[in-house]
Amino acid sequence: MLSTLATDKKKYINRRLPECDSLGGRGRASAGLSPDLAGGIDGPLGNDALRLSVSDLSHSYGAKQVIGDISFEIPAGEIVALLGPSGCGKTTVLRAIAGLISPRSGVIRLGSTDLSQIPANARRIGVVFQSFALFPHFTVKQNIAYPLACQRVPRRDRSGRVEELVGLLRLEGLVDRLPRELSGGQQQRVAVGRALAANPSLLLLDEPFGALDRGLRQDLQVELLKLQRSLGITTLIITHDQEEAQTLASRLVLMNDGRVEQIGSPCEIYDAPASLFANQFIGHSSQIAATVVDNRDTESVLRLSTGEQLVLPGKLDFPTGDHVVLTVRPEHVRLHSRMLQGRLKVISIVTLPLGPTLTHNIILSDGTELKASEPRRSAEFHRSQDLPTFVELDLRRCKVFAKR
Numbered sequence: 001m002l003s004t005l006a007t008d009k010k011k012y013i014n015r016r017l018p019e020c021d022s023l024g025g026r027g028r029a030s031a032g033l034s035p036d037l038a039g040g041i042d043g044p045l046g047n048d049a050l051r052l053s054v055s056d057l058s059h060s061y062g063a064k065q066v067i068g069d070i071s072f073e074i075p076a077g078e079i080v081a082l083l084g085p086s087g088c089g090k091t092t093v094l095r096a097i098a099g100l101i102s103p104r105s106g107v108i109r110l111g112s113t114d115l116s117q118i119p120a121n122a123r124r125i126g127v128v129f130q131s132f133a134l135f136p137h138f139t140v141k142q143n144i145a146y147p148l149a150c151q152r153v154p155r156r157d158r159s160g161r162v163e164e165l166v167g168l169l170r171l172e173g174l175v176d177r178l179p180r181e182l183s184g185g186q187q188q189r190v191a192v193g194r195a196l197a198a199n200p201s202l203l204l205l206d207e208p209f210g211a212l213d214r215g216l217r218q219d220l221q222v223e224l225l226k227l228q229r230s231l232g233i234t235t236l237i238i239t240h241d242q243e244e245a246q247t248l249a250s251r252l253v254l255m256n257d258g259r260v261e262q263i264g265s266p267c268e269i270y271d272a273p274a275s276l277f278a279n280q281f282i283g284h285s286s287q288i289a290a291t292v293v294d295n296r297d298t299e300s301v302l303r304l305s306t307g308e309q310l311v312l313p314g315k316l317d318f319p320t321g322d323h324v325v326l327t328v329r330p331e332h333v334r335l336h337s338r339m340l341q342g343r344l345k346v347i348s349i350v351t352l353p354l355g356p357t358l359t360h361n362i363i364l365s366d367g368t369e370l371k372a373s374e375p376r377r378s379a380e381f382h383r384s385q386d387l388p389t390f391v392e393l394d395l396r397r398c399k400v401f402a403k404r
Contacts, residue, residue, distance in 0.1 A: 050111040050201045051076045052097070052234055057106030059092055066092050067258045070106070074251075079228050079235040081245035084255035085281070090238045093255075094204055097236070098127050110201055121150075123202075126195030130207040132187045134179040140190050141166070141175040147198040165193040168227070185220055192224070196231070203228075203235045209244060221247050242282055246270075254278055276325060276401040285327040286370040289403065292322045302326060302400070306366045308344055312395050323403040332394035333372035335360060343390040362391060 057070040067089035074080045082090050096103045099120030108115045115123055134143050144165055148158040166175055169189040179187055188208060195203060209220060225248055228235050239245050245252055246266040254261045254269060262274040266282070273279035280287075293309070294301035300316045302324070303309050310326075318324055336343055348363040353376060360372040370391065 050234055051109075052202055052236065053107075053109040054093070054097070055107045055109075057093065057096060057103050057108065059096060059101065059103040065258060067103075070255075070260055072253045072260065072263055074234050074236060076234055077232040078251070079225075079237065079249050080251045080253060081237045081239055081249035082253045082255060083239055083242060083245040083281075084261075086240055088255045089258040090240075090255055091206060094127075094206055094236070094238050097202075098125055098204055099123050124198070124200050125202045125204060126198070126200035128188075128191045128195045128203070128205045128208050132179075132191040134187060134190055134194075136179055139176050139178060140171060140182070143179070143190050144193040144197050146194060151198060161197060162193075165196060169193050188220055189223075192227070196233075201234065203233050205235065205237045207239055208237070209239075209241075218247075224248065246282075252282075254281065256281075273399065276327070276404065279327050279399055279401065283329060284371060285329050285399075286333075286368075288326045288328070288364075288368050288370075290324050290326045290400075292316060292318050292320050292324060295320055304344070305368060306344065306364050308365075310342060310393070310395060312398065312400070316400055318400070318402070325401045325403050327399045327401065328370070328393050329397065330359070330371040330373040332397040333360075333362070333370060334374075334392045334394075335372060336390045336392055339390050340392075342395075343392045346389040346391055349389055364391075 052074040054073070055071050058068045059066055070089070070093055072080070072082075082093060084090055092101070095101045096106075097108055097115075099115065099118070102116075110123070110125075135146065138146065141162055145158050145162050148161060153161070162175075166172060169192060171186065171189055171193065174182065174186060179190070182190065191208075205224075208224070221244065237245065237248055249266070251263065251265055252269055253263050256277050262269055262278045264272075269278055269282050273282065279285050289305040290302040290310075292300065293303045295316050295318065297315050298313075300312045300314065301309055302312065304326070316324075335346075335349075339345070345365050346362050347365055350361045352359045352361070356376055358374050358376050360374075362370040362372060364370065372391065
């Protein structure tokens with residue numbers, strides 16, 4: 001990943017530097033562009049937000065296809081997260097949007113403009129790389145001003161824009177420092193400032209918080225969200241961190257193995273996952289192997305791997321005899337000391353206090369593991385290991401998927 005980022009940084013710089021040398025004056029990147037992207041960087045910080053549309057995007061490295069038929073949209077001014085495990089193709093999508101690679105097929109539009117024939121430096125896209133990719137020999141002020149210098153912005157206007165960004169990102173007093181003299185959080189702010197300097201129509205963030213510790217990461221996530229809302233810039237975040245994605249984005253594009261698995265709000269995907277992968281990747285859920293033994297219009301009966309049976313409300317989309325997976329979220333599992341119909345026998349339980357929450361690690365009679373969570377109701381907790389314990393699942397909230 002680091003080698004890919006280093007290559008991207010070099011490509012991004014190399015594609016910009018010729019423009020610094022050969023093109024003078026503002027508006028030099030406007031030739032051939034629609035009114036959506038034409039124009040200079042004059043005016044207040046932030047411009048009219050534009051919709052990003054990606055349609056049927058595919059790309060291969062040699063004979064290996066890494067992404068296939070990727071399609072999604074980001075409404076103007078919205079922040080969306082491209083989320084998925086490492087190696088699922090997220091960074092390839094970002095590189096195609098930024099103009100760092102030419103995809104094998106598909107269309108990328110910003111506003112009404114097809115970006116396929118527009119070079120990276122003319123797309124008016126700001127990119128923040130995972131490693132921040134700051135120039136080590138440039139000061140904070142010089143790093144932020146670099147895109148403006150490339151665009152031959154007069155020095156007076158350049159200084160005004162840099163000053164505006166320094167104030168917006170709370171970098172006062174640091175403008176003459178080199179990157180090595182900054183903390184990780186300060187470096188991240190400088191990288192964002194450089195990406196915003198040329199008044200981009202789209203902001204791309206590639207794992208922007210991955211190199212930061214947890215506490216700092218959460219603080220900067222809040223800062224970035226406030227900044228994005230104040231500027232109203234269309235933003236795409238690339239991340240494998242589901243908590244980060246759910247914190248920042250109004251919608252998620254969940255990827256798996258080079259394809260889009262599901263698109264929706266964080267709550268939509270959490271509450272109504274379209275696949276077993278989505279169910280497992282967003283939040284935590286426990287799995288119980290089961291077989292469909294009865295399937296009626298009003299209820300369905302599953303025989304679990306423990307031998308016990310559960311009656312679920314409604315009809316399942318599986319025929320009798322199918323092997324399936326029943327999933328349940330920790331907050332939908334309740335512990336009991338008495339056996340009643342529909343409760344499952346527990347043979348082992350380990351309870352851990354996590355701040356205001358108790359997390360129970362449960363083992364059923366066949367060795368299947370479940371997790372349960374509940375609020376800690378007092379300063380102390382005690383659960384005797386000698387008491388018979390049973391669990392009850394909220395069957396209205398459980399999900400059933402085909403067994404892989």
